[in-house]
Amino acid sequence: MTFGYILSICTFASIYAILILGLNILTGYTKQVSLGHAAFFAIGAYAQALLVTKAGLTFWSALPLSIVLSMAIGIVMGLPSLRVSDDFLVLTTIGLNFIVMGITEYFDFFGGAMGIIGINVPSFMGHPLGTTGYFVVTLIFLMLAIYISYFFSKTWGRLAMEATGEDEQAAQALGINTALYKIYAFALSSAFTGLAGALWAHSIGSLFPRNFSFEMSVLFLSMLVFGGLGTIKGAIFGAFFLYLLPECFRFIESYRMLVYGALLTVIVILQPNGMLGRGGLLDGCFFKLKKRGTETQGISKMG
Amino acid sequence: MLQLLVDAFVLGCSYALMAVGLNMVYGLLRIIHVAHAALYTLGAYVGLYCLYHLSQSLWLSLTLGAVFPALVGALMYRIIYSPVLSAPRYVALIAGAGVFIASQEFYRLIAGPYPYPFNAQFKFLSISSSHLNVTETQMLIITFMMCAFLCLYLIINNTNLGLMWRACTQDMELAASSGININLIIAINFIIGSALAGSAGVLMALYRNSVFPTMGAMVSYKAFVVVVLGGFGSIPGAAIAGILLALAESLLGMVPFFNLPRDAIAFLVMVLVLMFKPKGLFGR
Amino acid sequence: MKRYLGLAAALMLVCGIAFSAQAQQTVKIGFITPLTGFAAADGYSSLESAKLAVDYVNEHGGIKGKKLELVSYDDACQPDQASALTKKLIENDKVVVMISGSYSSPSRAAAVICQQAKVPFTSTYAVHPSIVEAGEYCHRIGMAAPIQGRTGGYFAARELAAKRIALLIMNNDFGVSLAEAFKETAIKLGAQIVYEKKYPLGETEFRSYLNAIKAANPDLIYAPGYYNEAANIVSQAREVGLKCWLMGDEGYDSPKFIELAKSAANGVFITTDLNRDSDRPMTQYFLKNYKKRTNIDADMVGASAFDAVMLVSHILNKVGTDANKIIQYWDTIKNFEDCATGPILMFQNRSAIRPMDIQIVLNNKFRYFYRYYEPEVIYLGKGSEGK
Numbered sequence: 002m003t004f005g006y007i008l009s010i011c012t013f014a015s016i017y018a019i020l021i022l023g024l025n026i027l028t029g030y031t032k033q034v035s036l037g038h039a040a041f042f043a044i045g046a047y048a049q050a051l052l053v054t055k056a057g058l059t060f061w062s063a064l065p066l067s068i069v070l071s072m073a074i075g076i077v078m079g080l081p082s083l084r085v086s087d088d089f090l091v092l093t094t095i096g097l098n099f100i101v102m103g104i105t106e107y108f109d110f111f112g113g114a115m116g117i118i119g120i121n122v123p124s125f126m127g128h129p130l131g132t133t134g135y136f137v138v139t140l141i142f143l144m145l146a147i148y149i150s151y152f153f154s155k156t157w158g159r160l161a162m163e164a165t166g167e168d169e170q171a172a173q174a175l176g177i178n179t180a181l182y183k184i185y186a187f188a189l190s191s192a193f194t195g196l197a198g199a200l201w202a203h204s205i206g207s208l209f210p211r212n213f214s215f216e217m218s219v220l221f222l223s224m225l226v227f228g229g230l231g232t233i234k235g236a237i238f239g240a241f242f243l244y245l246l247p248e249c250f251r252f253i254e255s256y257r258m259l260v261y262g263a264l265l266t267v268i269v270i271l272q273p274n275g276m277l278g279r280g281g282l283l284d285g286c287f288f289k290l291k292k293r294g295t296e297t298q299g300i301s302k303m304g
Numbered sequence: 305m306l307q308l309l310v311d312a313f314v315l316g317c318s319y320a321l322m323a324v325g326l327n328m329v330y331g332l333l334r335i336i337h338v339a340h341a342a343l344y345t346l347g348a349y350v351g352l353y354c355l356y357h358l359s360q361s362l363w364l365s366l367t368l369g370a371v372f373p374a375l376v377g378a379l380m381y382r383i384i385y386s387p388v389l390s391a392p393r394y395v396a397l398i399a400g401a402g403v404f405i406a407s408q409e410f411y412r413l414i415a416g417p418y419p420y421p422f423n424a425q426f427k428f429l430s431i432s433s434s435h436l437n438v439t440e441t442q443m444l445i446i447t448f449m450m451c452a453f454l455c456l457y458l459i460i461n462n463t464n465l466g467l468m469w470r471a472c473t474q475d476m477e478l479a480a481s482s483g484i485n486i487n488l489i490i491a492i493n494f495i496i497g498s499a500l501a502g503s504a505g506v507l508m509a510l511y512r513n514s515v516f517p518t519m520g521a522m523v524s525y526k527a528f529v530v531v532v533l534g535g536f537g538s539i540p541g542a543a544i545a546g547i548l549l550a551l552a553e554s555l556l557g558m559v560p561f562f563n564l565p566r567d568a569i570a571f572l573v574m575v576l577v578l579m580f581k582p583k584g585l586f587g588r
Numbered sequence: 589m590k591r592y593l594g595l596a597a598a599l600m601l602v603c604g605i606a607f608s609a610q611a612q613q614t615v616k617i618g619f620i621t622p623l624t625g626f627a628a629a630d631g632y633s634s635l636e637s638a639k640l641a642v643d644y645v646n647e648h649g650g651i652k653g654k655k656l657e658l659v660s661y662d663d664a665c666q667p668d669q670a671s672a673l674t675k676k677l678i679e680n681d682k683v684v685v686m687i688s689g690s691y692s693s694p695s696r697a698a699a700v701i702c703q704q705a706k707v708p709f710t711s712t713y714a715v716h717p718s719i720v721e722a723g724e725y726c727h728r729i730g731m732a733a734p735i736q737g738r739t740g741g742y743f744a745a746r747e748l749a750a751k752r753i754a755l756l757i758m759n760n761d762f763g764v765s766l767a768e769a770f771k772e773t774a775i776k777l778g779a780q781i782v783y784e785k786k787y788p789l790g791e792t793e794f795r796s797y798l799n800a801i802k803a804a805n806p807d808l809i810y811a812p813g814y815y816n817e818a819a820n821i822v823s824q825a826r827e828v829g830l831k832c833w834l835m836g837d838e839g840y841d842s843p844k845f846i847e848l849a850k851s852a853a854n855g856v857f858i859t860t861d862l863n864r865d866s867d868r869p870m871t872q873y874f875l876k877n878y879k880k881r882t883n884i885d886a887d888m889v890g891a892s893a894f895d896a897v898m899l900v901s902h903i904l905n906k907v908g909t910d911a912n913k914i915i916q917y918w919d920t921i922k923n924f925e926d927c928a929t930g931p932i933l934m935f936q937n938r939s940a941i942r943p944m945d946i947q948i949v950l951n952n953k954f955r956y957f958y959r960y961y962e963p964e965v966i967y968l969g970k971g972s973e974g975k
Binding site: 514517518 | 884
């Protein structure tokens with residue numbers, strides 16, 4: 002099993018891809034820019050962790066519960082979007098990020114500063130999943146997420162969300178219940194993000210409040226903007242590329258984060274619509290891979 | 305009690321100095337200038353360099369610590385923000401974030417990861433009595449902040465430059481068509497805002513006696529809270545909100561055995577303000 | 589053109605991985621540490637110290653004649669990177685022992701993987717109890733928090749006879765676990781906790797807390813945390829006029845604490861395991877050569893990393909590279925002298941037990957003040973630290 006390292010980072014990249022797909026629904030379609038998505042991520046992770054460590058559920062039985070919990074809390078956290086918009090919403094999401102971090106840090110129910118330890122390795126049919134097994138599971142969830150995203154992108158719901166994002170008043174004039182669609186976007190986004198969080202919790206095995214910092218939220222939004230806001234391919238590409246990039250730069254270890262920051266800035270300025278967005282450098286590169294096969298091809302291209 | 309007020313006031317000054325720069329950029333360009341914190345840290349490092357290589361005097365450090373970031377700030381606008389002004393605003397946000405991440409690493413690579421003490425010499429007023437102790441550093445910070453804000457207020461309200469700036473914040477296109485050189489106004493805006501951030505960096509380096517690569521992070525988050533509280537685009541709002549926030553944090557700190565997270569509470573207040581009084585205290 | 593971009597990306601990834609494949613002519617130990625990010629200072633200290641130890645070992649015969657090689661990676665203090673890197677070190681670099689020079693969250697992630705892969709592991713300065721609880725392959729070189737906190741409690745309540753104690757706690761696993769142990773001991777020995785407050789990592793303004801503490805009139809303030817915050821606490825405490833004892837922990841044990849706090853650092857006590865006044869040859873070797881190598885005075889974080897490499901080398905020299913033999917021998921080690929921190933007396937529940945030192949800052953230097961040998965202070969209590 003000498004591919005443990007590659008499988009490991011691909012597992013994490015896939016988890017992030019699921020998350021970014023969720024962020025895409027909220028920020029890509031509905032244009033509710035979230036700079037606090039680490040909070041939603043944390044909620045999914047902590048929900049799963051608590052269910053597994055305190056309530057004694059297994060990975061599989063806790064998973065749907067954490068997704069539902071994430072959706073519920075996501076809806077509540079999305080309520081401010083009905084009152085505030087644009088930059089105010091961005092700041093609100095930043096605030097939510099710090100608030101969630103504060104809650105997990107100070108309340109012992111969530112483990113407090115000592116964190117939650119001992120999140121078990123999930124089993125399938127009685128066998129504990131190794132690195133490869135867990136990667137396969139994550140990949141299956143990613144494919145499921147892509148399918149749902151793709152399916153959703155063909156529905157009227159997506160159009161309504163985009164209309165809401167484009168021009169809320171015009172959408173309302175067309176009879177779209179924008180409030181409902183904003184909440185819907187938060188719910189769907191939180192479901193994806195909650196799933197990502199739950200997978201994360203099991204892959205690391207322990208959670209600490211500072212794992213879900215504001216810097217992480219910035220990373221998430223960067224991944225989406227870099228890849229192409231509003232596109233499924235872009236979401237996946239952004240997640241994989243920006244996660245794997247620092248790993249590729251390990252040979253210049255001391256400089257890799259500098260290169261990462263500089264690269265991010267330069268590329269986002271040159272490609273404001275994202276690499277896979279309209280007019281982007283790679284737009285059309287993966288165009289034949291619109292369906293489920295997208296991420297498999299993406300991974301095989303990256304070795 | 306008076307001591308508490310004074311200590312909180314000094315803390316508030318640092319918040320205010322950071323927030324006003326953010327506010328000015330937002331008022332003009334509607335961009336959340338995430339890279340502002342990089343200029344704060346830059347000011348501190350420039351000041352540090354002065355101390356080690358040029359002169360032990362604080363005044364030179366403060367001056368260069370304001371001037372250098374001012375220029376870098378204007379450059380930042382030219383290179384990073386102006387190409388993306390027409391793009392959706394999250395692009396500027398991400399670009400700024402990239403700059404911030406890169407800057408922290410840059411400082412670490414040049415100066416090392418360890419914190420440096422900031423041993424500056426200077427003479428200034430101080431108060432020491434049985435009721436109240438205000439150190440020289442504290443007096444300096446208070447005086448500097450008040451002078452800076454007074455100057456800023458006078459410039460904005462009593463000069464032609466200020467008039468042009470106010471016109472730009474209201475409507476850029478109209479201002480441009482009235483013959484105002486908006487590029488100049490924007491450049492001056494960044495210069496002043498960044499100079500204030502840089503000098504805040506020097507002053508806080510002096511106050512805390514420490515300069516390290518990630519020192520800008522938490523200050524900038526607090527600055528967001530201050531900007532919201534004070535109202536977007538309002539200069540006096542930034543000052544007053546900064547002091548109010550510091551006061552609230554200090555009072556909360558006094559309550560014994562109260563262990564709720566101070567930062568989370570500040571952000572909760574921010575969220576509530578955003579939801580129920582989005583214009584903040586003095587916003588337009 | 590566009591298609592080649594994908595190919596280029598693939599090549600980059602493959603190259604990055606290929607670089608790590610090497611032939612087995614040296615004995616390799618793995619090391620993860622934060623070299624970027626907020627914890628970069630500690631990462632640098634621990635890496636340089638580890639390298640110093642590796643050089644020492646290689647100058648004195650290596651591992652049964654073979655060269656000892658340290659394979660290290662930057663984990664940026666992130667558990668996902670730590671987790672992936674541990675797998676890389678174990679599978680691709682084929683290290684025989686893993687050492688974590690990082691904080692608790694990444695260390696715990698690494699420990700779990702080492703346990704699963706049956707590779708011996710030790711943390712250096714991370715204190716979270718769960719690190720050794722991951723299993724029989726996981727050890728700790730640094731001081732366990734319950735022991736360190738308890739030592740602080742004994743010193744404060746018994747040696748300094750403080751009756752009223754204020755706690756100003758850094759709110760992460762480090763500060764919280766130390767404070768818990770300290771509190772339990774201090775109360776048992778008759779002291780009263782008159783103030784308790786947690787502050788977030790990165791806090792710089794403590795005056796409001798300190799003014800409240802002043803009103804509570806304590807004999808001693810115990811403030812577990814890292815040196816950045818501690819320097820602020822200590823200098824602001826003296827500024828607001830607090831004249832009581834100030835006490836900290838190994839997180840203060842860095843020359844930077846004294847540099848940043850200036851004269852306020854004088855008189856501060858810390859619990860630690862690095863005795864700078866010790867005449868033990870390895871301690872002095874470490875202190876001198878670390879300074880020579882980096883131009884900075886050594887700190888506790890570095891000392892822990894140094895000791896980890898020294899101990900691991902000793903074990904490898906003694907029993908070879910078989911993992912089971914290593915962990916069996918590890919549990920039987922007694923009175924290990926070849927380390928910078930006080931001799932390691934033994935391992936209890938896989939955590940190192942050693943005499944605990946109290947150092948005091950005098951004339952801007954850390955000086956020896958007191959040393960504990962009593963079993964009830966320095967040994968783990970019954971039932972703690974898991975299996």
